[in-house]
Amino acid sequence: MEVSNDVEKIAQLQQKIELLKKEIAKVIVGQDEVVEAIILSILSKGHSLLIGVPGLAKTMIIKTIAEVVALSFNRIQFTPDLMPSDITGSEILDEDPITKKKGFRFISGPIFANIVLADEINRTPPKTQAALLEAMQENKVTNAGTTYNLPQPFFVLATQNPIEQEGTYPLPEAQLDRFMFSIKLDYPSYEEEFKIVEQTYQRENVQLQKVFNAIEIKNYQELIKKIPVSENVIKFAVEKVRMTRPEFNKENELISNNVRWGAGPRASIFLVTAAKTLAAINGELTPSIEHIKKVANYVLRHRIILNFNAEAEGLTSDYIINQLFEK
Secondary structure: HHHHHHHHHHHHHHHHHHHHHHHHHHHOOOOOOHOOOOOOHHHHHEEEEEEEEOOOOOHHHHHHHHHOOOEEEEEEEEOOOOOOHHHHEEEEEEEOOOOOOEEEEEEEEEOOOOEEEEEEEEOOOOOHHHHHHHHHHHHEEEEEEEEEEEOOEEEEEEEOOOOOOOOOOOOOOOHHHHOEEEEOOOOOHHHHHHHHHHHHHHOOOOOOOOOHHHHHHHHHHHHHOOOOOOOHHHHHHHHHHHOOOOHHHOOOOOHHHHEEEEOOHHHHHHHHHHHHHHHOOOOOOOOOOOHHHHHHHHHHHHOOOEEEHHHHHHHHHHHHHHHHOOO
């Protein structure tokens, strides 16, 4: 890193993040941790899975963030009859108005946006889920042998309803692993809910200031990529991830008795990447072990697969993670 120049850029990023949060707060009441987690994942070049019951303003949060960072936004409502081409796009037979020659022309689907909200991803069959997840992984779409690059930056937020199981197709563990973060939305506090209701009848059209643009976000993503990480921080992240695997942690009864599958190496990478981003938005030049701890639940909760014993005991992956990181 060019230290003096990058120190200035990180300080500038911290100021912009504070301004970004203030602008979002004009529309969104509370949900501070959720908003920060989404910002972290965007700056980390990662995708997120958002889990919460209906009515918690998931769509509004994403639309507001997209507006404040001046990025294009599309929402896809996943349904049982949604086809892969409804997401990625398809070819149509078209006629040239001048030459009158007929040919196929690709019509891009809603995935061609900077921020894509995949609403209720578990309500559509695996074939359609796979089309979205492939685009997330490759950052491109292939149709009839032609490859189309997706706009950059590109970020997918998929939502799941945790209380509705009928007519759903849960994401397999291998596909869940492609999401950098799993973010939980909880009900607002009494004060927050009161303010939400109050603002519903008082608030007029709110003018939001643009804080970032696409080029700035890409530049900050590259800046964060260059941030150095000490060996002890990497060691801590890798050791904690390996401890989630029963075969490597047989002496720990909490893990061996309750965990079916632990997190893979991608979790170690995401832990360090998210810690770097968290450090940067806080104006720090390198991540610490505390930064790893703060992002651990986001990165690991959907990568730790519990067994029947844990479910019978009412344990959650968050509980397992908290116990591991407290020791």
